Amino acid sequence: MTFLAPAAAALAITLPVIVALYFLRIRRPTRVVPWLDLWPDQIRDRQANVPWQRLRFSWLLLLQLLVAGVLVAAAVQPALSASASLAAHTVVLLDASASMQAKDVQPSRLDWAKREIGAMIDQLGPQDRMTLIAMQSTARVVASGSGDHDAMHRALNGIGPSNGPADLSGALSLAAGSVRAGEDSRAYLFSDGIVEPLHTSFANGLPFPIEYHRVGVPGENIGLTSLTVRTSAQSRAAYLRGVRRARSASSW
Amino acid sequence: MAALLEPPLLRRLEALAVLVRRAVKGQMGGERRSVSRGRSPEFADFRNYSPGDDYRLIDWNAYARLDRFVLRLFVAEEELPLSLFIDLSGSMDWGRPNKAEVAKRLAGAIAYVALASLDRVRLTVFAEGPTSGGAPYRGRHAAAGLFARIQSFPAGGPTDYARLVAPITRQRPGMTVLITDGLGASPVEPAITALRLARQEGAVLQLLAPQEVALDWTGDARLKDAETGLEREFTATPATQAAYRTALGRRTDEIERAARRHGLRFARLVSDQPIEDMVQRTLRQVGLLG
Numbered sequence: 001m002t003f004l005a006p007a008a009a010a011l012a013i014t015l016p017v018i019v020a021l022y023f024l025r026i027r028r029p030t031r032v033v034p035w036l037d038l039w040p041d042q043i044r045d046r047q048a049n050v051p052w053q054r055l056r057f058s059w060l061l062l063l064q065l066l067v068a069g070v071l072v073a074a075a076v077q078p079a080l081s082a083s084a085s086l087a088a089h090t091v092v093l094l095d096a097s098a099s100m101q102a103k104d105v106q107p108s109r110l111d112w113a114k115r116e117i118g119a120m121i122d123q124l125g126p127q128d129r130m131t132l133i134a135m136q137s138t139a140r141v142v143a144s145g146s147g148d149h150d151a152m153h154r155a156l157n158g159i160g161p162s163n164g165p166a167d168l169s170g171a172l173s174l175a176a177g178s179v180r181a182g183e184d185s186r187a188y189l190f191s192d193g194i195v196e197p198l199h200t201s202f203a204n205g206l207p208f209p210i211e212y213h214r215v216g217v218p219g220e221n222i223g224l225t226s227l228t229v230r231t232s233a234q235s236r237a238a239y240l241r242g243v244r245r246a247r248s249a250s251s252w
Numbered sequence: 253m254a255a256l257l258e259p260p261l262l263r264r265l266e267a268l269a270v271l272v273r274r275a276v277k278g279q280m281g282g283e284r285r286s287v288s289r290g291r292s293p294e295f296a297d298f299r300n301y302s303p304g305d306d307y308r309l310i311d312w313n314a315y316a317r318l319d320r321f322v323l324r325l326f327v328a329e330e331e332l333p334l335s336l337f338i339d340l341s342g343s344m345d346w347g348r349p350n351k352a353e354v355a356k357r358l359a360g361a362i363a364y365v366a367l368a369s370l371d372r373v374r375l376t377v378f379a380e381g382p383t384s385g386g387a388p389y390r391g392r393h394a395a396a397g398l399f400a401r402i403q404s405f406p407a408g409g410p411t412d413y414a415r416l417v418a419p420i421t422r423q424r425p426g427m428t429v430l431i432t433d434g435l436g437a438s439p440v441e442p443a444i445t446a447l448r449l450a451r452q453e454g455a456v457l458q459l460l461a462p463q464e465v466a467l468d469w470t471g472d473a474r475l476k477d478a479e480t481g482l483e484r485e486f487t488a489t490p491a492t493q494a495a496y497r498t499a500l501g502r503r504t505d506e507i508e509r510a511a512r513r514h515g516l517r518f519a520r521l522v523s524d525q526p527i528e529d530m531v532q533r534t535l536r537q538v539g540l541l542g
Contacts, residue, residue, distance in 0.1 A: 028474040034343035035435035036477035040495040
């Protein structure tokens with residue numbers, strides 16, 4: 001639980017003020033009586049702390065305290081952060097390469113990652129911004145520095161799988177460009193293949209920390225990259241080209 | 253200023269008279285049996301003649317039989333001295349209807365009954381000390397002056413019943429009516445004892461306002477004493493209201509017991525009761541008027 005506007009907690013002073021007003025409100029109306037001695041002397045001990053009387057229960061007081069409490073609670077803008085609190089500017093790099101179509105997680109690696117990113121969008125506070133970069137054979141920015149949840153969801157849903165590899169270096173340079181100097185920013189990389197390079201060359205010199213979310217089961221990428229069928233008079237030959245990669249800098 | 257009492261009520265009051273149990277001696281002729289002997293159709297006693305007696309009173313039939321002079325004595329008819337003591341302290345200047353105003357009207361009604369039957373009325377109002385209402389009033393024509401005098405007195409100040417003792421005991425035997433609410437720091441008993449010491453046939457009329465008999469408010473209040481101005485915080489709950497009623501009842505009972513112990517009539521009146529009802533019903537019941 002975090003408070004986005006902790007300064008507004010100063011408004012909480014209204015609660016003791018309301019209570020104080022109730023203390024003071026027991027200012028009694030004066031009634032002239034013929035002979036005071038007939039009236040039982042019930043409050044001699046309480047006369048010492050006039051006008052701060054013992055506070056007596058009142059539904060009105062309770063209601064006013066409740067309303068004031070709710071208003072103060074709303075003014076401090078409490079935010080419930082789930083797993084991690086997002087930075088002011090979140091950069092999401094989504095791998096949309098061919099291998100993200102694998103269905104080792106349901107419904108597919110890409111859809112699983114999009115669901116995760118959707119949850120992050122929902123976590124965005126009113127002041128937070130997010131940049132969404134899709135990595136296909138070329139990286140492109142699908143949403144730039146937006147805080148609009150609906151627009152972000154639409155942009156996210158518009159990302160489809162491609163048949164090419166993912167351009168991580170291009171995506172990282174786009175991400176670095178979208179972040180202003182000194183901005184509180186953090187990048188999240190959703191991919192199925194990239195582990196090593198983040199710790200080495202790519203991660204160096206980036207203006208933000210980057211967090212890698214691995215999608216799917218680790219393993220080698222095996223792809224069918226081309227199928228060629230040649231037909232001659234005597235024979236038909238089919239050429240099949242398979243590619244196997246593991247721990248590569250870019251995933252398929 | 254509105255008239256203290258309405259003429260139709262005064263006409264009905266003329267039919268009443270202040271009742272006394274014992275014959276008392278007045279100073280002037282009136283309509284009441286006196287302890288002294290005088291001229292009236294009512295035979296009282298025989299007495300031996302002694303030189304100087306009016307020989308018109310000699311019973312000649314008795315002389316014929318007994319051979320000595322015997323006087324026939326008759327009951328004198330004289331006035332009744334009636335004293336009215338009206339409490340006009342601060343506690344009486346309270347309530348709806350105002351107790352002091354009602355006390356003035358009630359005193360006026362009793363005074364008028366007495367004046368209409370040729371009795372002598374002496375008026376005293378008191379708060380911290382007694383204030384005389386002037387020379388005694390006598391005769392129906394004095395009523396207007398008496399009413400104006402009653403109305404001229406302001407109400408206010410503390411009550412001191414002890415200072416009533418002197419004016420009460422100075423009186424010649426007669427009838428004294430004390431109209432008060434009986435509230436205040438000083439006890440009522442000295443005044444009541446003084447009534448007996450002065451051989452007064454008396455009546456104590458305790459007048460309370462309906463708002464103090466039945467409390468008409470609850471909750472928090474700062475109570476202020478009408479006489480002393482002292483203030484105190486108070487929260488009226490059913491329990492504290494019951495305690496108040498108990499205290500009021502105790503005070504009222506004290507006054508009533510003291511009055512009865514000294515052979516005085518006692519009546520408790522509430523200020524919203526019409527004057528005519530007080531006079532015709534309550535005061536006749538206690539035997540003050542008839």
